Amino acid sequence: MAKIDLVKLRKTFGAYVAVEGLDLKINDGEFLIMLGPSGCGKTTTLNMIAGLEAASAGDILFDNVNVTDLPPHERNVAMVFQSSLLYPHISVRRNIETSLRHTTISDADRKRRIAEAAKMLEIEPFMDKLPGQLSGGQRQRVATAKAIVREPSVFLLDEPLSALDAALRLSLRSELVNLQKRLGTTTVFVTHDQVEAMTMGDRIAVMNSGRLEQIGTPDEIYNSPSTVFVAGFLGSPPMNLLEGDLAGGFFRRGGLAVPIQGPGGKVTLGVRPQDVTVTEATAPGALPVTVYAVEHLGRESVLIADDDRGNKVRALVAPGWHARVGEKLGIMPDPARCLLFDTNGARIYETVARAA
Amino acid sequence: MAVGSAGQAIQASTPSRKPRREMSDTRFAFLIGLPVLVFLMLVVAYPLGYAIYMSLHQIVFFGGYRANFVGLKNFIDVWSDKSFINAIWITLRFTVESVVLTMILGLCLASIMNQRIRMAGLVRTLLFLPWCVSSYAAGLMFGQLVRGQTGILTTISFTFGGTQGVDLMGRATVVEVLAVANAWLMAPLVAFFLLANMKTIPKRLYDLAAIDRLTAWETFRYVTLPPLQFTLFVFASITTVLSMKMFDMILIMTGGGPGTASATLTYQIYKRSFKDLNLGYGAAMSFYLLFFILGATFLIYLVWGRRVSR
Numbered sequence: 001m002a003k004i005d006l007v008k009l010r011k012t013f014g015a016y017v018a019v020e021g022l023d024l025k026i027n028d029g030e031f032l033i034m035l036g037p038s039g040c041g042k043t044t045t046l047n048m049i050a051g052l053e054a055a056s057a058g059d060i061l062f063d064n065v066n067v068t069d070l071p072p073h074e075r076n077v078a079m080v081f082q083s084s085l086l087y088p089h090i091s092v093r094r095n096i097e098t099s100l101r102h103t104t105i106s107d108a109d110r111k112r113r114i115a116e117a118a119k120m121l122e123i124e125p126f127m128d129k130l131p132g133q134l135s136g137g138q139r140q141r142v143a144t145a146k147a148i149v150r151e152p153s154v155f156l157l158d159e160p161l162s163a164l165d166a167a168l169r170l171s172l173r174s175e176l177v178n179l180q181k182r183l184g185t186t187t188v189f190v191t192h193d194q195v196e197a198m199t200m201g202d203r204i205a206v207m208n209s210g211r212l213e214q215i216g217t218p219d220e221i222y223n224s225p226s227t228v229f230v231a232g233f234l235g236s237p238p239m240n241l242l243e244g245d246l247a248g249g250f251f252r253r254g255g256l257a258v259p260i261q262g263p264g265g266k267v268t269l270g271v272r273p274q275d276v277t278v279t280e281a282t283a284p285g286a287l288p289v290t291v292y293a294v295e296h297l298g299r300e301s302v303l304i305a306d307d308d309r310g311n312k313v314r315a316l317v318a319p320g321w322h323a324r325v326g327e328k329l330g331i332m333p334d335p336a337r338c339l340l341f342d343t344n345g346a347r348i349y350e351t352v353a354r355a356a
Numbered sequence: 357m358a359v360g361s362a363g364q365a366i367q368a369s370t371p372s373r374k375p376r377r378e379m380s381d382t383r384f385a386f387l388i389g390l391p392v393l394v395f396l397m398l399v400v401a402y403p404l405g406y407a408i409y410m411s412l413h414q415i416v417f418f419g420g421y422r423a424n425f426v427g428l429k430n431f432i433d434v435w436s437d438k439s440f441i442n443a444i445w446i447t448l449r450f451t452v453e454s455v456v457l458t459m460i461l462g463l464c465l466a467s468i469m470n471q472r473i474r475m476a477g478l479v480r481t482l483l484f485l486p487w488c489v490s491s492y493a494a495g496l497m498f499g500q501l502v503r504g505q506t507g508i509l510t511t512i513s514f515t516f517g518g519t520q521g522v523d524l525m526g527r528a529t530v531v532e533v534l535a536v537a538n539a540w541l542m543a544p545l546v547a548f549f550l551l552a553n554m555k556t557i558p559k560r561l562y563d564l565a566a567i568d569r570l571t572a573w574e575t576f577r578y579v580t581l582p583p584l585q586f587t588l589f590v591f592a593s594i595t596t597v598l599s600m601k602m603f604d605m606i607l608i609m610t611g612g613g614p615g616t617a618s619a620t621l622t623y624q625i626y627k628r629s630f631k632d633l634n635l636g637y638g639a640a641m642s643f644y645l646l647f648f649i650l651g652a653t654f655l656i657y658l659v660w661g662r663r664v665s666r
Contacts (some may be wrong), residue, residue, distance in 0.1 A: 047563075050561045050563075050567060051566075053564060071566070072563075072566045072567045072569075073566070073567065073568075073569035077567065079563070079564070079568065081560045081563070081564060082560070085558065085560050085561055085564050086564075087561070087564075087578050087579065087582075088582065088583075089578075089582040098568050098570070098578070099568055100572075101568065101569065101570070101574075102568075102569040102570075103569075203606070221455050356502075
């Protein structure tokens with residue numbers, strides 16, 4: 001168990017900057033998710049925490065001890081890789097044993113740890129099989145067992161669920177969280193899947209093009225995104241982002257007028273699909289849209305519509321709701337639930353929603 | 357227009373043509389393999405048959421060509437021939453050394469090429485070149501490199517004030533010199549096949565090994581080596597066969613000498629058949645060589661190939 005501090009961490013590959021000025025504190029026992037699109041630097045950061053890649057600048061501290069220049073095996077980390085990498089030609093048991101190969105643990109202790117891990121992850125029936133004879137889910141469990149037998153101070157997981165089918169991913173998600181909470185080991189989990197991030201993490205660090213966009217609890221990230229990138233990246237269906245002008249107590253964009261007070265100028269208004277109401281096309285202040293599609297999700301439906309500038313706007317509607325494609329409608333955001341972002345994508349906090 | 361005429365053409369031709377049955381895969385395979393089969397009959401079956409005939413006869417050239425049927429006499433006589441027994445040992449020594457050296461050298465070359473190095477294309481080309489050299493030329497070259505009068509070691513010895521030349525073509529080391537030259541010729545090809553295998557190893561597996569604190573040797577054993585097993589087995593078999601029947605390079609470099617120190621089975625067969633003109637005896641020897649080659653490859657398959665071939 002350890003707390004991890006990343007201080008001004010930077011990684012470049014030639015002229016390409018993979019990670020830039022990353023400051024991140026990971027608390028002891030925390031399940032931290034690093035979320036971002038591919039190429040955002042999250043795996044590079046994980047590799048640097050593991051010691052597989054050397055930082056170009058900055059420091060990595062485990063419990064206030066600088067480990068920046070230590071090789072992976074001196075950091076006491078365990079890592080689970082994408083598609084649950086195992087040594088393909090040796091049995092599950094020997095794969096797990098390899099984790100303890102170069103340790104000073106006694107034989108009895110070694111046997112006990114392996115037995116415990118096998119029991120915990122329910123892999124006892126296939127301890128003597130080869131990785132190739134296992135299903136994806138079983139391999140995933142074995143890779144996890146291999147990681148926990150070392151009783152590491154940090155777990156590092158690099159998209160471990162991405163190669164699995166949806167149903168399995170769902171069950172392994174809760175399994176991993178449950179395991180992490182029982183063991184209480186500090187965990188860094190890299191993913192590009194926002195649902196995984198929202199459901200698994202104590203906190204989420206959202207990264208974009210080598211920089212940390214925001215770090216916070218899933219609730220903070222979802223309800224109070226600090227940048228337009230975070231706002232658009234999390235949530236399904238995604239948040240509506242509308243560019244327009246703020247002036248005279250109104251956000252305006254074509255026919256749309258939302259009563260919000262704030263500093264004037266060009267802004268982006270963000271509003272989640274559940275926070276808008278669908279109105280008549282002629283309703284005053286509503287955004288005039290043309291129905292593009294209606295997706296039925298069972299518990300609710302999503303209206304997807306084009307506004308007059310060709311942007312897709314989404315709205316959650318009741319499950320029985322119907323509209324013809326091409327029908328003209330209006331969309332009215334709830335002013336109290338609207339977020340504003342400036343032209344640099346940063347959140348404008350000093351806004352007051354007024355009654356219409 | 358085009359569609360219409362095509363339709364008419366089909367209509368016109370269907371009634372007149374019988375539905376033709378498709379040829380089975382086996383028949384088709386036989387058909388396209390036929391020219392090769394005929395060719396093989398001519399160049400393999402006939403000489404093989406003639407060799408069997410010769411091995412059962414005593415062939416005499418002097419005083420008029422005669423072939424006296426002697427049954428299995430040639431096959432029995434070779435076992436009381438000291439040079440034959442000697443040749444078996446030399447062949448064994450040469451083959452084992454060649455195979456081991458070729459595999460090790462191949463692995464080393466492949467590992468070098470698998471690194472991220474500058475001018476990788478040039479390095480690959482250079483490393484592949486030895487394979488393109490004929491064994492005749494390689495024989496000449498290695499002969500020059502190790503012979504007492506011209507060799508590298510002699511040069512080094514003289515440079516450091518020595519007065520004696522160092523001759524590796526002596527009785528003690530001549531087989532090793534041949535094996536090194538043989539490995540030099542074969543290793544590049546082995547290396548390229550191994551390299552192809554190495555490229556399929558996921559890079560992340562090396563990261564896993566690093567996290568597992570595996571030493572360099574363990575990483576090689578657990579990560580690099582397993583996917584190479586099958587290729588290594590195949591090339592160990594191929595190198596075994598090629599080494600056992602290696603002849604041209606030995607003839608060029610050593611001529612079987614000094615004395616009979618490098619007289620392998622192939623050299624003895626050549627000597628008996630074409631120098632002593634004892635064709636029947638030589639033919640019998642060459643059948644023993646064939647049996648040894650078959651036996652050796654089968655043995656390799658039994659102890660190694662069965663485990664690694666899927």
